[in-house]
Amino acid sequence: MSEKISSVHYINYLDLDKILESQHPISKEKGVEAHEEMLFIIIHQTYELWFKQILHEVKSIINLFKEDKVDESSMGVIVGRMDRVNKIMTTLVGQLDILETMTSLDFLDFRHYLSPASGFQSHQFRKLEVTLGLKIKKRHQFGGCPYHSQFEGEKKEEILDLEENQSLFTLVEKWLERIPFLNMDAFDFTTKYEQAVNQMLDKEIKGITEANLTDSDREIRIRMIEENKKYFERVLSEKQHNKAMEEGETSLSYKATMSSLLINLYRDEPILHLPYQFLRSLVELDHKISTWRFRHVQMVEKMLGKKIGTGGSSGQGYLKETVDKHKLFTDLANISTLMISRSYLPELPKNIKDTLGFNYTK
Numbered sequence: 001m002s003e004k005i006s007s008v009h010y011i012n013y014l015d016l017d018k019i020l021e022s023q024h025p026i027s028k029e030k031g032v033e034a035h036e037e038m039l040f041i042i043i044h045q046t047y048e049l050w051f052k053q054i055l056h057e058v059k060s061i062i063n064l065f066k067e068d069k070v071d072e073s074s075m076g077v078i079v080g081r082m083d084r085v086n087k088i089m090t091t092l093v094g095q096l097d098i099l100e101t102m103t104s105l106d107f108l109d110f111r112h113y114l115s116p117a118s119g120f121q122s123h124q125f126r127k128l129e130v131t132l133g134l135k136i137k138k139r140h141q142f143g144g145c146p147y148h149s150q151f152e153g154e155k156k157e158e159i160l161d162l163e164e165n166q167s168l169f170t171l172v173e174k175w176l177e178r179i180p181f182l183n184m185d186a187f188d189f190t191t192k193y194e195q196a197v198n199q200m201l202d203k204e205i206k207g208i209t210e211a212n213l214t215d216s217d218r219e220i221r222i223r224m225i226e227e228n229k230k231y232f233e234r235v236l237s238e239k240q241h242n243k244a245m246e247e248g249e250t251s252l253s254y255k256a257t258m259s260s261l262l263i264n265l266y267r268d269e270p271i272l273h274l275p276y277q278f279l280r281s282l283v284e285l286d287h288k289i290s291t292w293r294f295r296h297v298q299m300v301e302k303m304l305g306k307k308i309g310t311g312g313s314s315g316q317g318y319l320k321e322t323v324d325k326h327k328l329f330t331d332l333a334n335i336s337t338l339m340i341s342r343s344y345l346p347e348l349p350k351n352i353k354d355t356l357g358f359n360y361t362k
C-alpha cells in the first residue's frame, strides 16, 4: 500500500506566521515608534535562535561523551558538530556589526522602556555557559545576588539542575583521563617527554655558553632557561599540579593535562588526528565566546558609555571582567607552552606506532 505523502507548506512548516508576528516594539505601543527598535528586537531574537541551535549541538556532543566508549566514528561526529558551533559563533560575533549601525542617540529613543529587561535574563545563554562548564563558583560576581536569581519556577530549576550535572568540561576531562595512550607497553610518555625537554634545554644552555655574548647577556639568557626548566618541572610534577589546582591556578587534572599534551605532540599519528582537532575546536570555541564578550563590551561602551545596565550591573565594567575570567579551556590553550619541536619528540616504539597508525602501512 503506498503511503500518501502529506504536503508541507513552507509557511506552516517553518511556523512563520508565529515567528513573523513576534516583534512588538514597545515604543509603537506607546504611540511614538522608534524606528531602531525593530532591529533591536530582531537581532536579539536571531541570537536566541542561534543559541538554541548551539545548545542542540552541544547537548548531543555531551550525550556522546556520556557513552562508555567514545569511538572513532563518534569522534568524527563530535568534531563536525563542534565545527558547526564555531561557525555559528563567528556569525554571532559578526551580527554585532549590524546592531552597531544603531547609534547611542537612536537607542535612547526606546531604552527607557526596556528596564529591567537585560541580557542577564537570557536563559539560553546561561544554559550554554553552564553546560560548557562555567559553574557558579567560577563566575565573576556582581552585586550580592547569584546570577540565577534572574529566573523563577521551571526556568530556575533547569539552571540549578545544570549546575549539578556534568558539564562538557568535566566530560572532556574524564575522557582525556580514560584514553589509554599515557602508558603504552614499554613507553612511559611522561618520563620520555621529561628526558626530551631536559635534552632540549641542555642543548640551548650549551649553545648560549659557546656563543659570542657578553658575560651579563649570557647570564641573563641562562637564567631564563633555568626558569623555563623549573616551569617544566612544576608542570610535570603531579603533586605541584594538584597544588596549583587547589589554588585555582589551573582547572584541568594532571592526567588529563598529560593526555592532551600527548595528543598535541603526536597529532600526526592517524588515531590522534580527530582527538587533536577536537581539543583545538574547544580552544577555538572559548576564544570565539570571549571575542563575542569583548565585542559586546565595545558595543556597550559605544551605546551606553559608563551608564549602568538595565539588569543592574555596572555595565561595561562587569562585562569586561567576564572576557577573560569566563574562559573555560585555557588549560588546553596553554598546552602550547609545553610543546617541543618534532626533532626532540621521543620516538614511539614500532608496535605502538603501528597501533596508532591503524596499521595502514603494513
Ligand code: HEM
Residues within 6 Å of the ligand: 043, 044, 047, 048, 099, 107, 117, 118, 119, 120, 122, 125, 296, 299, 300, 303, 304, 308, 309, 310, 311, 312, 313, 314, 315, 316, 318, 319, 322
Ligand atoms: C544596544 C545593544 C546592547 C546593549 C547596550 C547591551 C547592554 C548590556 C549590558 C549593560 C549588560 C550587563 C548586564 C546589565 O546590567 O544589564 C548586558 C549583558 C548581556 N547582554 Fe547585552 N546589550 C546589547 C545587546 C545585546 C545583544 C544583541 C545580545 C545578544 C543576545 C546581548 C546579550 C547579552 C548577554 C547574554 C548578557 C549577559 C552577559 C554576562 O553576564 O556575561 N546583548 N548587555
